[in-house]
Amino acid sequence: MDLSAINPVILIASLMAAATPILLAATGELVVEKSGVLNLGVEGMMITGAICGFAAAVETGSPALGFVAAALGGAALSLIFGFLTQVLMSNQVATGLALTLFGLGLSALIGQGYVGIKPPGTAALNLGPLSDIPVIGRILFSHDLMVYLSLALVAGVWAGLRYTRAGLVLRAVGENHDAAHALGYKVVRLRLAAIAFGGAMAGLGGAYLSLVRVPQWTEGMTAGAGWIALAIVVFASWKAPRVLLGAYLFGGVAVLQLNLQAAGLAVPVEVLSMSPYLVTILVLVIMSADRSRAAINAPASLGRRFHASS
Amino acid sequence: MKLTSILAGAALALGLAGAATAQDKTKVGFVFVGPIGDGGWTYEHNQGRLAVEEEFGDAVETIYQENVPEGADAERVLTQMALSGADLIFTTSFGYMDPTINVAQKFPDVKFEHATGYKRADNVGTYSARFYEGRAVQGHIAGKLTESNIIGYIASFPIPEVIRGINSAYIHAKKANPDVEFKVIWAYTWFDPAKEADAAQALIEQGADVILQHTDSTAPQAAAEKAGDVYTFGQASDMAEYAPMPRVSSIIDNWAPYYIDRVQAVIDGTWESDDTWDGIGPGMVGIGEISSAVPEDVKAEALALKEAIANGDYHPFTGPLNKQDGTAWLAEGETADDGTLLGMNFYVEGLTGSIPQ
Numbered sequence: 160m161d162l163s164a165i166n167p168v169i170l171i172a173s174l175m176a177a178a179t180p181i182l183l184a185a186t187g188e189l190v191v192e193k194s195g196v197l198n199l200g201v202e203g204m205m206i207t208g209a210i211c212g213f214a215a216a217v218e219t220g221s222p223a224l225g226f227v228a229a230a231l232g233g234a235a236l237s238l239i240f241g242f243l244t245q246v247l248m249s250n251q252v253a254t255g256l257a258l259t260l261f262g263l264g265l266s267a268l269i270g271q272g273y274v275g276i277k278p279p280g281t282a283a284l285n286l287g288p289l290s291d292i293p294v295i296g297r298i299l300f301s302h303d304l305m306v307y308l309s310l311a312l313v314a315g316v317w318a319g320l321r322y323t324r325a326g327l328v329l330r331a332v333g334e335n336h337d338a339a340h341a342l343g344y345k346v347v348r349l350r351l352a353a354i355a356f357g358g359a360m361a362g363l364g365g366a367y368l369s370l371v372r373v374p375q376w377t378e379g380m381t382a383g384a385g386w387i388a389l390a391i392v393v394f395a396s397w398k399a400p401r402v403l404l405g406a407y408l409f410g411g412v413a414v415l416q417l418n419l420q421a422a423g424l425a426v427p428v429e430v431l432s433m434s435p436y437l438v439t440i441l442v443l444v445i446m447s448a449d450r451s452r453a454a455i456n457a458p459a460s461l462g463r464r465f466h467a468s469s
Numbered sequence: 470m471k472l473t474s475i476l477a478g479a480a481l482a483l484g485l486a487g488a489a490t491a492q493d494k495t496k497v498g499f500v501f502v503g504p505i506g507d508g509g510w511t512y513e514h515n516q517g518r519l520a521v522e523e524e525f526g527d528a529v530e531t532i533y534q535e536n537v538p539e540g541a542d543a544e545r546v547l548t549q550m551a552l553s554g555a556d557l558i559f560t561t562s563f564g565y566m567d568p569t570i571n572v573a574q575k576f577p578d579v580k581f582e583h584a585t586g587y588k589r590a591d592n593v594g595t596y597s598a599r600f601y602e603g604r605a606v607q608g609h610i611a612g613k614l615t616e617s618n619i620i621g622y623i624a625s626f627p628i629p630e631v632i633r634g635i636n637s638a639y640i641h642a643k644k645a646n647p648d649v650e651f652k653v654i655w656a657y658t659w660f661d662p663a664k665e666a667d668a669a670q671a672l673i674e675q676g677a678d679v680i681l682q683h684t685d686s687t688a689p690q691a692a693a694e695k696a697g698d699v700y701t702f703g704q705a706s707d708m709a710e711y712a713p714m715p716r717v718s719s720i721i722d723n724w725a726p727y728y729i730d731r732v733q734a735v736i737d738g739t740w741e742s743d744d745t746w747d748g749i750g751p752g753m754v755g756i757g758e759i760s761s762a763v764p765e766d767v768k769a770e771a772l773a774l775k776e777a778i779a780n781g782d783y784h785p786f787t788g789p790l791n792k793q794d795g796t797a798w799l800a801e802g803e804t805a806d807d808g809t810l811l812g813m814n815f816y817v818e819g820l821t822g823s824i825p826q
Contacts, residue, residue, distance in 0.1 A: 165674075165675065166674065166675075169674045170674070173670055173671075173674060177667065274504050274505075274506025274507070275506035275507065275508045275512070275687070277691070277710065280695075368663060372663065372666060372667075373662045373663050373666050373688050373691065374691055375662045375686065375687065375688055375691065377504065377507075377660070377661075377662050377686070378504060378536065380662060380663055382661065382663060382664075413667070414667065414670075414671065417654055417667055417668050417670075417671035418671045418674065418675065420653075420654045420655065420671075421621065421652045421653075421654050421671050421672050421675045421677075422652075422675065423652070423821055423822040427825060428655045428657070428825040429657075429825065432657060
């Protein structure tokens with residue numbers, strides 16, 4: 160075994176790229192859950208975003224338009240969920256699961272003609288001399304635009320929820336929708352907006368997979384990333400900075416296990432392959448060990464139905 | 470894929486009306502492990518299917534199903550195909566071995582052909598290609614091209630076919646360049662572009678400047694292209710869209726002649742269960758064009774090696790060779806027998822790491 164072959168600087172740089180899809184999706188889901196809605200359809204929205212973005216990028220030749228289309232596709236799909244749960248008041252858990260299954264099927268259908276095609280390349284952002292700074296340059300200034308955008312979005316969501324009036328209203332709706340309604344806030348409209356935002360973010364995450372990380376379209380290519388994103392929101396106890404931490408932790412373990420294998424670590428490959436999931440479970444258990452605190456952090460109205468008459 | 474199965478179901482529902490026409494047509498089924506657009510393994514099997522259609526025209530009808538998981542689910546797909554009237558079914562991945570045998574027992578009149586396996590029955594034949602012959606040529610080019618002396622290898626499952634490939638590539642890379650070192654990642658998948666891309670990325674980060682893959686997608690090629698100065702080889706299919714860099718050559722599986730041959734045998738009523746294992750010589754394994762990124766002298770050596778293997782002058786597993794633990798395997802001039810190769814479960818001397826059990 161030769162652990163010196165693993166360069167920590169490059170490892171950190173590649174874990175940032177590896178974590179970007181789940182980071183985007185988890186940040187979106189955070190906003191959705193903060194508004195009191197539990198959307199389990201993240202996986203379905205991600206994969207739909209992946210194919211919408213891929214198709215748009217291939218047809219137009221522009222990765223930027225691809226990402227826009229991915230966000231729109233994810234948002235459109237999420238609004239089906241929004242309509243069913245907010246207007247028709249269906250069960251959120253069941254509807255979310257159905258959305259995942261629907262998204263997987265829909266994306267396979269749209270993707271029929273796009274298998275085996277190369278998408279237009281997304282160039283790394285050229286930050287000139289900044290990228291040449293040792294260590295920091297490689298970690299911070301050598302990525303593509305989407306990595307920075309994902310970080311900006313996390314920061315934006317954090318600041319938005321904490322310091323703005325809109326964020327306060329959103330949190331109020333999530334904590335107690337009856338009180339918020341009594342105060343005259345449009346609960347359903349706000350939640351629909353949050354759901355659409357979550358869908359757009361999941362779509363972006365999916366497109367990052369199909370346009371930058373792989374880059375290729377394959378059925379089911381998100382391979383469970385949406386579920387990881389859901390777990391990370393709980394792991395983060397509904398706080399944006401911890402979402403970042405959780406996503407990078409998961410991405411880090413996923414990248415590290417491949418590197419350890421290549422370095423010839425004498426640990427069974429099966430154990431290494433399941434390690435990202437084991438770490439996720441472990442952290443979830445530790446985080447929720449203190450039941451009273453976990454309950455305080457969760458939005459009080461999470462997953463509950465709202466109707467103005469009740 | 471879905472449409473085909475719906476149509477097959479509909480045809481079945483029509484019942485006797487269809488039976489009359491079905492009798493004069495020979496129906497050939499194909500079970501694929503990935504999508505036909507994977508650009509690799511399944512793509513080439515599908516090319517073979519299309520060649521069958523072209524050859525026989527209206528006399529033959531082909532059906533296929535993509536993305537069939539290896540294991541119990543495959544039995545369901547196979548049963549459905551057999552029920553829908555298939556006369557001959559090709560199951561094109563190692564993991565379909567037991568399902569093929571199980572379903573074949575239930576349908577003694579249907580002929581089955583299983584790729585890369587070793588279990589046979591009266592109505593189950595096996596076929597495979599000597600990919601390790603192509604791996605030898607790859608290994609030679611890789612050993613000559615590498616400057617970091619580190620060659621990365623994305624392996625799929627620890628089965629003899631994959632281990633043979635690693636050994637063969639390593640032996641010939643070592644001959645071309647005594648300092649060469651192999652880093653192997655077991656992906657435990659035939660087809661998962663995201664994972665293959667990550668594995669390629671990890672190998673590149675650890676200094677590999679040549680990546681060999683035994684997985685089916687083009688994702689590692691894309692990762693190497695992004696890295697810039699990394700060489701790759703097309704796997705199963707030519708993957709020429711990545712030539713001349715990073716893809717410098719490839720192993721191409723050419724199943725068409727075999728498929729046509731076997732379908733003909735079924736039509737003639739001469740089909741018998743057998744075991745076919747052909748290599749470069751008969752044309753089942755092709756070497757894709759060696760691109761301009763390879764120096765002329767290396768290209769000439771590689772082609773000479775290919776020629777020697779094709780006409781039987783040289784066997785890629787020729788002694789003296791030791792096993793990884795240092796015990797003697799082949800004496801000077803001795804060549805490996807097919808039995809050992811088919812069950813190969815050890816690395817040759819010089820490879821580091823262990824094969825997952």
